[in-house]
Amino acid sequence: MLSSNTEDYLKAIYELLEDSGRVTTSALAERLTVAPASVTEMVQKLARMQPALVDYERHRGVALTEAGRKIALEVIRHHRLIELYLAEALGYGWHEVHAEAERLEHVISEEFEDKIAAVLGQPAHDPHGDPIPTREGEVAEPCRRALSQVTAGETVRVARVRDEDPAFLTHLTELGLVLRAPLRVTRAPEGGPLSVEVAGSTRELERAITDHVFVEAVGV
Amino acid sequence: MLSSNTEDYLKAIYELLEDSGRVTTSALAERLTVAPASVTEMVQKLARMQPALVDYERHRGVALTEAGRKIALEVIRHHRLIELYLAEALGYGWHEVHAEAERLEHVISEEFEDKIAAVLGQPAHDPHGDPIPTREGEVAEPCRRALSQVTAGETVRVARVRDEDPAFLTHLTELGLVLRAPLRVTRAPEGGPLSVEVAGSTRELERAITDHVFVEAVGV
DNA sequence: CTTGACTTTTCGGCTTACCTAAAATATACT
DNA sequence: AGTATATTTTAGGTAAGCCGAAAAGTCAAG
Numbered sequence A, B: 001m002l003s004s005n006t007e008d009y010l011k012a013i014y015e016l017l018e019d020s021g022r023v024t025t026s027a028l029a030e031r032l033t034v035a036p037a038s039v040t041e042m043v044q045k046l047a048r049m050q051p052a053l054v055d056y057e058r059h060r061g062v063a064l065t066e067a068g069r070k071i072a073l074e075v076i077r078h079h080r081l082i083e084l085y086l087a088e089a090l091g092y093g094w095h096e097v098h099a100e101a102e103r104l105e106h107v108i109s110e111e112f113e114d115k116i117a118a119v120l121g122q123p124a125h126d127p128h129g130d131p132i133p134t135r136e137g138e139v140a141e142p143c144r145r146a147l148s149q150v151t152a153g154e155t156v157r158v159a160r161v162r163d164e165d166p167a168f169l170t171h172l173t174e175l176g177l178v179l180r181a182p183l184r185v186t187r188a189p190e191g192g193p194l195s196v197e198v199a200g201s202t203r204e205l206e207r208a209i210t211d212h213v214f215v216e217a218v219g220v
Numbered sequence C: 001c002t003t004g005a006c007t008t009t010t011c012g013g014c015t016t017a018c019c020t021a022a023a024a025t026a027t028a029c030t
Numbered sequence D: 001a002g003t004a005t006a007t008t009t010t011a012g013g014t015a016a017g018c019c020g021a022a023a024a025g026t027c028a029a030g
Helices: A004-020 A025-032 A036-048 A066-090 A097-104 A110-119 A166-175 B004-020 B025-032 B036-048 B066-090 B097-104 B110-119 B166-175
Strands: A054-056 A062-064 A155-161 A182-187 A194-198 A201-205 A213-217 B054-056 B062-064 B155-161 B182-187 B194-198 B201-205 B213-217
Touching: A004 A025, A004 A036, A004 A062, A004 A066, A025 A036, A036 A054, A062 A066, A066 A097, A066 A110, A066 B110, A110 B066, B004 B025, B004 B036, B004 B062, B004 B066, B025 B036, B036 B054, B036 B062, B062 B066, B066 B097, B066 B110
Parallel strands: none
Antiparallel strands: A054 A062, A155 A182, A155 A213, A182 A194, A194 A201, B054 B062, B155 B182, B155 B213, B182 B194, B194 B201
């Protein structure tokens, strides 16, 4: 059996790779709020395991092996299913689910996983729009089109939000930028703040927001 | 914040006290499946904490302080609420709930606790008939009348089962001895096996069973 | 009241995961 | 290319919990 800790490292490595393409010691240290030295140590251990869970060469960053990726995806499946379950079955808001799921993900059984997946109807996405991996370790591509890249005149829909910070998510909710909300971009000046029509009113949205909200074409 | 470990020790101390009256180092070691030496060490630590969670003098056994009891009851509340939630909301059998709850109890938030308690309608008993402590740390007396002590001719109802062993619980289910099942004792020879009429058929039940099934008068 | 059996505690050691400080390596700039 | 800056790794240490073996303490039976 793997420790919660090992699972957290693998998940963090997967997620860093997913949304920044590279996994450095310091990035991992920051995400896990531990000292860089601790990361080096732990990563070396993961690389020495049988089977190895990461590929690692000093000063060269880290990557998941197939075995490591499999485990990461299983933990992520737990996390996202739990988030959705908390939202759907227990009335949690999308800003509250992350912290709770973060702890539950390490302790639920496969049976629990199966039962909530069944209750939820084998869902494909969590409350933030992230794809839920299958039991077999397959994941759909997450939506990658940032709102900041939409051109004026287009009508789209919120498909995913990157950033689990409760304050940020609460703020988005106040703006009407909730999952699946339709919106129309009215002005999109070069590099400047977008004007967006959402939930009946028009807002100016800064980069801090539009870079973290991903959208898909309406009707998909 | 207390470690899961600390919580497990406090819970075990509470439960041993509850159903055998005395808490020895070796009993605790057996229940927690650790070496006696480890128990001694840990108990000393609990006694040194600020505030102290247990009263302890060498060779004299251990007892909970008010602070320790409070924590034990909170963990037990978590455990029993989770057990009931798994049974009611996710269709777990009463033989499956214990193992899952054992892990979940340490990681859920107060919010989670409140939400499932609300969904369940502030329940008073878990799937084994054990009373669920309140948020404030009060517990009802568990039912203490063993089936083995019922006299012939009496009609009673299963109110509680002591023993979380899945095989034992499955066996009880097969016998029709489920929670709240009404039953009638037809013969109760001195110290011998009871004859019991339950779910339409009559069975002979050995001591191993009748000592672990507790009953209450029908109509309560 | 002494002895032998059992229980409990102490002792020295292990593992996991963390830390800080110092050393090694990499990168970036002139 | 050579040096300053930044990142990463090594080294030495700490805290929780666990262990087995040996010492200490308890208690019942003779």
